[in-house]
Amino acid sequence: MSVKAEKEAATAAHMEETTMNKDEKNKRSDYSGAVQKTDAAEIALVRKLDMRIMPALFCMYFLNKLDQNALANAKLNTLEKDLKLHGTQYNTAISILYVGYLFMQIPSNMLLSSRKVRPSVYMGVCMMAWSAVAAATAGVQNYIGLVLVRFFLGAVEAPFYPGALYILSLFYTRKEIATRVSILYAGNIVAVAFAGLIAAATFSTLDGAHGLAGWRWLFIVEGAVTFGVAFFTIYMLPDYPNNTRWLTVEERELAESRIRRDTAGLEESKGVRAGFLEAIRDPRIYLFAFMQNMHLSATSFNQFFPSVVKALKYDPIITLLLTSPPTIFAGAFGVFIGWSSGRYNERTWHITICMGVAMVGFVISCVTLNVAARYISCFLFASGVYSVNSVILGWVSATLGQTPEKKAVSLSLVNVVSMASFIYTPYLYPNSDAPKYVTAMTSNACFSFMTIAAAWGMKIWLGRINKRLKEQDPYSTIFYAY
Numbered sequence: 001m002s003v004k005a006e007k008e009a010a011t012a013a014h015m016e017e018t019t020m021n022k023d024e025k026n027k028r029s030d031y032s033g034a035v036q037k038t039d040a041a042e043i044a045l046v047r048k049l050d051m052r053i054m055p056a057l058f059c060m061y062f063l064n065k066l067d068q069n070a071l072a073n074a075k076l077n078t079l080e081k082d083l084k085l086h087g088t089q090y091n092t093a094i095s096i097l098y099v100g101y102l103f104m105q106i107p108s109n110m111l112l113s114s115r116k117v118r119p120s121v122y123m124g125v126c127m128m129a130w131s132a133v134a135a136a137t138a139g140v141q142n143y144i145g146l147v148l149v150r151f152f153l154g155a156v157e158a159p160f161y162p163g164a165l166y167i168l169s170l171f172y173t174r175k176e177i178a179t180r181v182s183i184l185y186a187g188n189i190v191a192v193a194f195a196g197l198i199a200a201a202t203f204s205t206l207d208g209a210h211g212l213a214g215w216r217w218l219f220i221v222e223g224a225v226t227f228g229v230a231f232f233t234i235y236m237l238p239d240y241p242n243n244t245r246w247l248t249v250e251e252r253e254l255a256e257s258r259i260r261r262d263t264a265g266l267e268e269s270k271g272v273r274a275g276f277l278e279a280i281r282d283p284r285i286y287l288f289a290f291m292q293n294m295h296l297s298a299t300s301f302n303q304f305f306p307s308v309v310k311a312l313k314y315d316p317i318i319t320l321l322l323t324s325p326p327t328i329f330a331g332a333f334g335v336f337i338g339w340s341s342g343r344y345n346e347r348t349w350h351i352t353i354c355m356g357v358a359m360v361g362f363v364i365s366c367v368t369l370n371v372a373a374r375y376i377s378c379f380l381f382a383s384g385v386y387s388v389n390s391v392i393l394g395w396v397s398a399t400l401g402q403t404p405e406k407k408a409v410s411l412s413l414v415n416v417v418s419m420a421s422f423i424y425t426p427y428l429y430p431n432s433d434a435p436k437y438v439t440a441m442t443s444n445a446c447f448s449f450m451t452i453a454a455a456w457g458m459k460i461w462l463g464r465i466n467k468r469l470k471e472q473d474p475y476s477t478i479f480y481a482y
Helices: 003-028 040-074 089-113 119-139 143-157 160-171 174-206 214-236 249-262 272-281 284-298 300-312 316-322 324-344 348-367 371-386 389-399 404-419 421-428 438-472
Strands: none
Touching (some): 040 089, 040 119, 040 143, 089 119, 089 421, 119 143, 119 160, 160 174, 160 249, 160 389, 174 214, 174 316, 174 371, 174 389, 284 300, 284 348, 284 371, 284 389, 284 404, 284 421, 284 438, 300 421, 316 324, 324 348, 324 389, 348 389, 371 438, 389 438, 404 421
16 A cells, blocks of 8 residues: 555544544533543542642631621621711621722732732732731721721732632533532531621620620631631642642643633633733623622622521520521532532523522512511522522633633623622611611512523523534534533
């Protein structure tokens, strides 16, 4: 056989093999081209990532929210009396944190995607900074001091959540990330659940010790614990897929290649500035931002949950204890929804059902003061709203991740716009509206409905894009999931 004939035979064999591999992939993939893991090395890698990344991020988010929500529990002690707060001053102290929070998120994620810092060290140092500021809250003596320390707490806490989402997006595929984001977000939910228990224990044992009120001890204790845990997170967290120190060379290559294979519309990196411009020029980011803003607006009860549960008319300690069961249930339900969304690679119906359940809970809370009905409504709206977070953010990562830089900016930008809701929603809960908080609960039901509407809008939009992609390239195998 001639050399030319041999080359033609080899080419034909290669094309046949490629076609067979593509056909085999199509048999194993879903409507978006996502493929279930079957390779033993990949399964082992994901297990190793889970054992290091998830415990660290869970603990960080747990302590992050514990430090944030301490103010809500301090209100049930003597905070307002000691600082002589009146009118909407407490509400302003709640909302001012998110002003500082908004400023730092996008620059922080742009810094992470530039690879000029090690994410493990950067995130650990940020954790130390917020623990120090949180502990400093114990020293404030008036309203001005409280507002200032809350503003700076938001600024130093800002890098954590978008940074954590970016780290997860670097290592987990479309079918994996929703479950991991739900586990991360469970740290927030568990913090809300245990914040009341920790506050109750602190108030009952340390209130008045060494001349300090219980709420001051709460900030000192929680800040000190956070600072200590920060050291361990530096050794647990990864850096980037190709340079994480606790991955072997083979694992690093696999970690990077599997994400590239799973990304729809993959492009080569063009730098941080280009990634920022690509993100803000993609019109889909604005619908995602609206969707997440409406969703987080519906979670505004979070900062006022003890006050909402107070409508059951129990004493402060019992009220704090009663905040735990609904949030613990919501955390478990959220992990299940994240797993289900990843398992079936589906977002729209998961959001619709969960936010629909939340709407029912908000309506019940509006119309009755019956103790049993109101407590059941707490389970409904808490589990319905909290469970959606991982689905939306996983959707953002999978849809707007054409380059690492664009993904980093997209996640932080969506988070910034959504967090803006926490600036205005505290004013929906004036003390004069207690115990039903009709204005807030009605608004939350409307926010839930708009979240559902935005999800269906995105589903239709991505469906049309997929149709166009198939027309342009009939051999395409990776499409957008919805």
